[in-house]
Amino acid sequence: MQGIGNDFVVIDAYSQAIELTSDQIRQLADRHFGIGCDQLLLVEKPTNPSADFRYRIFNADGGEVEQCGNGARCFVRFVHDKKLTTKTQITVETANGLIYPTLEDNGLVTVNMGAPQFEPSQIPFIADANAITYQLNVADTEVEISTVSMGNPHAVQIVEDINTAPVSVHGPIIENHPRFPQRVNAGFMQIIHPHEIRLRVFERGAGETLACGTGACAAAVAGINLGKLQSPVKVMMRGGNLNICWNGGNSPVMMTGPAVHVFSGEITI
Numbered sequence: 149m150q151g152i153g154n155d156f157v158v159i160d161a162y163s164q165a166i167e168l169t170s171d172q173i174r175q176l177a178d179r180h181f182g183i184g185c186d187q188l189l190l191v192e193k194p195t196n197p198s199a200d201f202r203y204r205i206f207n208a209d210g211g212e213v214e215q216c217g218n219g220a221r222c223f224v225r226f227v228h229d230k231k232l233t234t235k236t237q238i239t240v241e242t243a244n245g246l247i248y249p250t251l252e253d254n255g256l257v258t259v260n261m262g263a264p265q266f267e268p269s270q271i272p273f274i275a276d277a278n279a280i281t282y283q284l285n286v287a288d289t290e291v292e293i294s295t296v297s298m299g300n301p302h303a304v305q306i307v308e309d310i311n312t313a314p315v316s317v318h319g320p321i322i323e324n325h326p327r328f329p330q331r332v333n334a335g336f337m338q339i340i341h342p343h344e345i346r347l348r349v350f351e352r353g354a355g356e357t358l359a360c361g362t363g364a365c366a367a368a369v370a371g372i373n374l375g376k377l378q379s380p381v382k383v384m385m386r387g388g389n390l391n392i393c394w395n396g397g398n399s400p401v402m403m404t405g406p407a408v409h410v411f412s413g414e415i416t417i
């Protein structure tokens with residue numbers, strides 16, 4: 149499946165028992181020796197009685213992570229296509245609590261991603277105090293970043309020109325920066341006007357992807373907190389656009405976009 153070019157192998161572990169090792173996930177995610185994907189998603193029975201499904205996310209490097217926005221939309225499309233539910237509003241258990249996706253009449257999916265978190269210990273990020281921006285030393289350059297948790301960690305910076313931003317060079321340095329003990333997704337945003345940005349994200353455990361849903365939420369939230377953006381924000385990424393709404397404070401971030409089935413198949417591993 150793909151959500152604006154962020155691609156997924158989605159496995160029905162609801163109707164069948166499936167356990168995968170990190171090696172098997174890396175093999176499935178490999179674009180030359182496997183199927184190829186940015187993330188592998190498992191659809192499971194919930195452990196939380198309030199939820200309809202449990203949603204587990206693994207990066208292409210085999211590591212399990214807490215949240216994935218584009219994946220959440222594909223998750224909804226998948227459980228409908230597989231007829232695992234007929235509900236258009238579902239409650240999904242993730243490693244970071246519940247999220248609430250809705251399948252819209254027009255086929256788009258809106259996900260209530262919950263409230264963003266900024267406390268450094270919740271990112272986690274090593275800092276003396278909670279601030280709107282921080283200086284981060286990246287390859288002997290001081291870069292101004294905002295840190296946001298959308299369930300998973302994000303470091304967002306504003307750049308002049310998205311096409312010349314040093315995503316492939318600074319991305320991996322920020323991802324593995326010692327001030328982010330669990331690594332981080334590195335976002336680079338160019339502000340076009342208060343309701344529109346361009347964004348590229350170097351994702352933790354996957355490299356630069358064509359789009360990142362939680363990265364889009366984090367960038368919109370960071371820009372709103374800085375007084376440079378206003379909700380709703382159209383986030384334009386290389387694979388397509390998302391619409392992000394956030395009313396500030398503890399209100400939830402709402403993300404709307406498409407989710408597309410590409411092909412189904414079987415593989416022996």
Ligand SMILES: N[C@@H](CCC[C@H](N)C(=O)O)C(=O)O
Nearest residue numbers: 216217218300352360361362
């Ligand atoms: N592509 C995703 C995010 C996937 C997880 C991320 N790489 C992480 O390690 O936190 C999205 O659409 O949000």
